[in-house]
Amino acid sequence: MSATGFGPFITAARAAGHLVVQPRMGMSSPDEMRAGLMAVKRATPTTVGTITVDSFTRGNNHAAAQNALLDGERLNGYPIVAHGPQTTAALLDGILSPDFPIQVRHGSPDPRQVFAAMVKAGLSASEGGPVSYCLPYGRYPLRESVHAWGAACDFLAEARADTEGAEPHMETFGGCMLGQLCPPSLLVALSVLEALFFRQHGLRSVSLSYAQQTDPGQDLEALAALSRLAGDLLAGLDWHIVLYAYMGVYPKTAQGAHLLLGEAARLAVRGGAARLIVKTRAEAHRIPTIAENIEALEYAGAVAGHTATARPDAPASYCAVTDTGLHAEASLIVDAVLGLHPDVGLALLRAFQHGLLDVPFCLHPDNHGRTQAFINDAGRLHWSDTGALPIRRGAKGDGHMSSATLLAALGHVSAKFDAAAAAHLPRGRTPPTPLVAHTEECAP
Amino acid sequence: MPPMYSRGDRRRAVLTTISSDSHTWNLIFLQLLLEEHQYRVHNLGPCVPVELLVAECSAELPHLIVVSTVNGHGFHEGARIGFALRAVPALEGVPLVIGGKLGIDGSQPERCDELLAAGFDAVFYDEPGQLAAFRGFLEAAAAGTRLFA
Numbered sequence: 001m002s003a004t005g006f007g008p009f010i011t012a013a014r015a016a017g018h019l020v021v022q023p024r025m026g027m028s029s030p031d032e033m034r035a036g037l038m039a040v041k042r043a044t045p046t047t048v049g050t051i052t053v054d055s056f057t058r059g060n061n062h063a064a065a066q067n068a069l070l071d072g073e074r075l076n077g078y079p080i081v082a083h084g085p086q087t088t089a090a091l092l093d094g095i096l097s098p099d100f101p102i103q104v105r106h107g108s109p110d111p112r113q114v115f116a117a118m119v120k121a122g123l124s125a126s127e128g129g130p131v132s133y134c135l136p137y138g139r140y141p142l143r144e145s146v147h148a149w150g151a152a153c154d155f156l157a158e159a160r161a162d163t164e165g166a167e168p169h170m171e172t173f174g175g176c177m178l179g180q181l182c183p184p185s186l187l188v189a190l191s192v193l194e195a196l197f198f199r200q201h202g203l204r205s206v207s208l209s210y211a212q213q214t215d216p217g218q219d220l221e222a223l224a225a226l227s228r229l230a231g232d233l234l235a236g237l238d239w240h241i242v243l244y245a246y247m248g249v250y251p252k253t254a255q256g257a258h259l260l261l262g263e264a265a266r267l268a269v270r271g272g273a274a275r276l277i278v279k280t281r282a283e284a285h286r287i288p289t290i291a292e293n294i295e296a297l298e299y300a301g302a303v304a305g306h307t308a309t310a311r312p313d314a315p316a317s318y319c320a321v322t323d324t325g326l327h328a329e330a331s332l333i334v335d336a337v338l339g340l341h342p343d344v345g346l347a348l349l350r351a352f353q354h355g356l357l358d359v360p361f362c363l364h365p366d367n368h369g370r371t372q373a374f375i376n377d378a379g380r381l382h383w384s385d386t387g388a389l390p391i392r393r394g395a396k397g398d399g400h401m402s403s404a405t406l407l408a409a410l411g412h413v414s415a416k417f418d419a420a421a422a423a424h425l426p427r428g429r430t431p432p433t434p435l436v437a438h439t440e441e442c443a444p
Numbered sequence: 445m446p447p448m449y450s451r452g453d454r455r456r457a458v459l460t461t462i463s464s465d466s467h468t469w470n471l472i473f474l475q476l477l478l479e480e481h482q483y484r485v486h487n488l489g490p491c492v493p494v495e496l497l498v499a500e501c502s503a504e505l506p507h508l509i510v511v512s513t514v515n516g517h518g519f520h521e522g523a524r525i526g527f528a529l530r531a532v533p534a535l536e537g538v539p540l541v542i543g544g545k546l547g548i549d550g551s552q553p554e555r556c557d558e559l560l561a562a563g564f565d566a567v568f569y570d571e572p573g574q575l576a577a578f579r580g581f582l583e584a585a586a587a588g589t590r591l592f593a
Binding site: 055136137138139178361362363364365401402403406407410 | 468474476489490
C-alpha cells in the first residue's frame with residue numbers, strides 16, 4: 001500500500017490518536033480558495049483541506065460556470081473544470097503536501113469531468129457515490145449515475161500512476177442520505193454498499209461516512225455497526241470512518257450550534273471515527289466565512305482532544321454501545337442487496353427496483369417511496385414503515401406523519417440544542433449513553 | 445405517504461420547484477399540508493425543467509399549482525414558469541402560487557410584482573406569517589371561497 005495520500009494520512013493520524021477535522025469550503029476565486037485552504041492548513045488540530053465545487057460544475061454545466069467567471073459573478077463553490085488544471089495546480093502550490101491532503105467535494109451524479117480536472121491538477125481524493133449523489137438531489141436516472149460513477153471510479157483508480165504516489169481515495173456519501181430522518185441502519189448499509197462499489201472499481205483506499213442524527217447512543221451504535229461491517233467486508237483495503245456533524249436544520253443560536261458540534265466531536269472519538277466534517281455556528285443563517293470555519297475546526301479539535309484523554313474513571317462508556325439490533329438490520333440489508341447480483345452497481349439498481357433499498361422522504365422517481373421514519377418519544381430515529389426493505393421490524397409509529405409532525409421532526413435537533421443553550425447546560429455535557437449487559441466493543 | 449382521504453373526491457394539486465433547486469424537504473412538507481387540505485398531490489420532486497412542468501400540468505389539468513423553492517433563484521426562474529404555464533390555454537385560469545426563499549438578498553417587493561405580472565396569483569415570501577398566509581389561502585379554497593378577486 002502506498003504510504004502517501006488522503007487515506008494513509010488519516011490512518012496515520014488515527015494511529016497517533018488525533019481526530020482529523022475538515023471543513024466544507026469552496027470559493028469561486030482561486031485566490032480566495034487558496035486563502036481558505038491555507039487557513040485550514042495552519043489551524044491547530046490535524047486538518048485536511050476541502051475544495052467544494054459550485055452548483056454549475058456539479059451539474060456539468062461548465063459553460064455556465066465559465067460565463068459566470070467572465071461576468072465576474074461569485075459562484076457558490078470552486079469551478080474546478082472551468083478554471084482548468086493549471087489554475088488549480090497553481091493555487092495548490094505550496095499547500096497540497098503529504099501532510100495536508102485535499103479532498104474535492106462535488107455532489108454530482110456524473111463526476112467524470114470533475115475527476116479528470118482534479119487528477120490533472122494533482123488531486124486524488126474525492127467523495128460521493130452512485131446512489132448518494134443521485135437520489136437526493138435531482139432527476140438524473142439511477143442507472144445512468146451507476147454507469148457514470150463506475151467509469152469515474154475506474155479512471156480515478158487507474159490515475160494512481162499519475163498522482164505522484166498518492167493513493168486515490170473515495171469517500172461514500174451514502175451515510176448522509178437526505179441529511180436527516182433516515183434511520184441509521186439504512187445509512188450504514190448504503191455507506192457499506194457504496195464502499196464495495198468503489199472497491200469493485202479498483203479503489204484501494206476508501207472512507208465510509210455517517211451523519212450525526214438525533215440521539216448520541218443510537219449514533220454510537222451506528223458507528224460501531226459501520227466499523228464492524230467495514231472490517232468484515234473491506235479486508236485488504238485502507239479504510240476509515242468519517243462522521244459528519246449534524247446535516248439537518250441547524251441550531252439558530254451560536255451556543256446551540258457549539259453544543260451540537262461538540263457532541264459530534266465526542267461522538268467521533270467515542271465511535272472510532274478517524275475524521276470529522278464540521279459545521280459552523282453560521283450554518284442556520286448563511287454560507288460561513290473562512291474565520292467561522294477555522295473557529296469550528298479549532299473547537300471540534302479541542303473537544304476531540306479532551307474526549308480522547310477523557311477521565312480515566314469513565315473509560316467503559318467511551319467504547320461500549322447498546323446493541324438494539326442496528327448492526328443486524330444493516331447486515332440484512334447489505335446481504336440482501338449483494339445477493340441480487342455479483343456486480344455491485346447492478347445489485348444496487350435491482351435493489352431500488354425491488355424496494356430492498358428505499359429511502360424515506362426521497363422523491364426520486366427510482367426510489368419506491370414506501371418507507372417512512374419518525375423520531376420516537378426517546379428522541380431516536382425509527383422506522384414507521386419499512387416498505388419492502390428486507391428487515392422484519394414492523395411499523396412502530398401510527399403510520400402517518402402530518403405536516404406539523406414533519407416540521408417538528410425536522411426541527412427536533414435544532415430545538416433541543418437551542419433549548420440546552422438557553423438553559424445554560426455546562427459546556428460539553430450530554431446525557432450519558434446507558435450501559436446495559438448486552439454490549440459490543442467498538443472496532444479498532 | 446398513505447392517503448388520508450379517498451382519492452375520488454379530492455381536488456388535484458401539482459407541486460413543483462424550479463429547475464435549479466435540488467431541495468426536497470419543502471416539497472415533502474407541502475405535500476403533507478396539501479393532503480391535509482384534501483388535495484391529491486402530484487409532487488414532481490426536485491430540479492423540475494419548465495418543459496416537464498408544462499407537460500405534467502397540461503396532462504393533469506390540476507385545481508392548483510404550487511411552486512416552492514428555497515435556493516434563492518425563485519425570482520430569477522419563477523417568471524419563466526408563470527409565462528410558460530399561462531401560455532397554455534387550458535391552464536390560463538388555474539390558481540398558480542409560488543413561495544419559499546425566492547431571492548438571496550432578503551425581501552424584494554418589486555420582484556414579487558414581477559412574478560404577479562408573469563401570471564402568478566399569489567407570492568408567499570419567506571417571512572414570518574407567510575406559512576400562515578398560505579394555510580389561510582388553502583382554507584379559503586377548501587371553504588369554496590373564490591381564491592382571487
